[in-house]
Amino acid sequence: MILPGIGEAGQRAIAAAHVAVVGCGALGCGVLDQLARAGVGTLTVIDRDVIEWSNLQRQTLFDQADAEAGTPKAIASAKRIASINSNIRVVPLVSDLTPENAEALLWHAATPTVLLDGTDNLHTRYLLNDIAVKQGIPLVYGGVIARRGMQMTIRPGSTPCLRCVFPEPGDNAELETCETAGVLGAAVGIVTSLQAAAVIDLLVGWQPDRPATLTEFDLETGRFRTIGLSALAAPEQRAGCICCGQQRYEFLSGLRSRGTxxxxxxxxxxxxxxxxxxxxxxxxxxxxxxxxxxxxxxxxxxxxxxxxxxxxxxxxxxxxxxxxxxxxxxxxxxxxxxx
Ligand SMILES: [Zn+2]
Known part of the structure; x- marks a missing residue:
């Protein structure tokens, strides 16, 4: 409450908010921990998987007992969040987000104030982007691989969407080799802090007119940079975007199906x-x-x-x-x- 831009009114806005977190792996864990401690009133956690031993290196809400039991990530994270801040409401949903169930799951607890992308698969990311644009709800995107990471905030109507920046899932190369490249836990921490800060800025309305940017870093070279996206936000540019320009929600409509x-x-x-x-x-x-x-x-x-x-x-x-x-x-x- 002492921080400029938050204050009592901001803290009340945070308490009244509902953040829907999709994916409770490395990114979801780090963001949920910070949002719970910040006092976000309602947190929905949607995750399809169970905890494995190899997750403990970077998935900070889980412990050895969770890995031993193979507990679903949504359930274990809800329990952990309740022990961090018992005043907030956590809604765990053990499910895969699909075009058929996405809106029902995300709206299950309440209308989401912000959508948080903590996933590791491209179809779910583009599905979330479709929903964010269609429903006019901000989406906080993050990605991490090896020692590299990126973060971008999508405010529908005023900033470029994910498909403005990466028109096709294959264009988003940082996501493709998670299995072979590994992930440094410390790199995860940077991305989740950027994501949590972005969520809080949205909830309290801090600098709403800030130009759109994408932040990326590589701990191997030590390089951090913020890329301006204002050119992509121009109306003539946006008109060419299948999603936010033409309102064709290919991933939500199921047109881009994924099978196995x-x-x-x-x-x-x-x-x-x-x-x-x-x-x-x-x-x-x-x-x-x-x-x-x-x-x-x-x-x-x-x-x-x-x-x-x-x-x-x-x-x-x-x-x-x-x-x-x-x-x-x-x-x-x-x-x-x-x-
Ligand atoms: Zn777009």
Whole structure:
């Protein structure tokens, strides 16, 4: 409250806000920690995955007990946030954000004041961009890989959107090699601080007319720079953007479908959710006759052979680890869960 630009009115605005955080990996963890401590009144956490040992190096809301239990990230982060600041409301949603469910999930707790991109996959990022532009809600984007990171804030109507800057997912090269390049935890910390600062600026209305910029850095060379995006914000430039210029929401409409997704990290594949839910208890019972299985209220984990693991959620979504390709992942899914 002492800081210029925040004060009592700003702190009240922060408490009244609802920030929807999509992805609770490295970026989501760091931002959620800061937003919880800043007193953001309502936090929605949407994440589809469970905690693994290798996450602990950079995913700061989780601990060894979480990795041991394989707890869903949304659930573990909600518990941790409640222990940081019990005055705020946290809504954990263990789910994959898809064109079909995105608006229902993001609006589940309340209309979001700000959308926060903590994801590691391109389709979800472009889906979020479509929703932000369509609904006129600010989106705080961040990305990190190896020792490099970037951050950009999208204020629909006044700054360029993600597709103005990177028209196609493939143009956003910093995201493509997460698995092979690794991520330095310290680089994550820089991006999440930039993202958290951007969220708070939006919530308190600090410098609303600041020109659009993209900040990027590389800790290998020590270079930090802020690129002005004002040229892209010009009306004649924006008119050429499929998303914010022409209002064609290709990712939200499902036109750009993704099918099976390769997850970031250690050769994992995801089979998307289905229309109908499955009974995890029945599945665990069936599978137990043919393969080692572990079950809890959130998922059934099947270990068909050493090093291969199939985690099935109630919405029939599954994450398969330890297989060589998409076909093998799909085959295992069909074998244990059914086509
Ligand atoms: Zn645009």
């Amino acid at each position: 997704v390769t997850l970031c990290g250690r050769g994992a594949f995801q089979i998307p959710a289905r229309e109908s839910r499955i009974d995890l208890g029945v599945l665990a019972g069936n599978v137990a006759r043919v393969a080692p299985v572990r079950a809890n209220e959130f998922f059934v984990r099947i270990t068909p052979r050493n090093g291969v693991e199939l985690t099935v959620f109630a919405d029939a979504r599954a994450v398969i680890r330890g297989v060589a390709n998409e076909g093998e992942a799909r085959a295992l899914y069909d074998r244990f869960v059914g086509a």
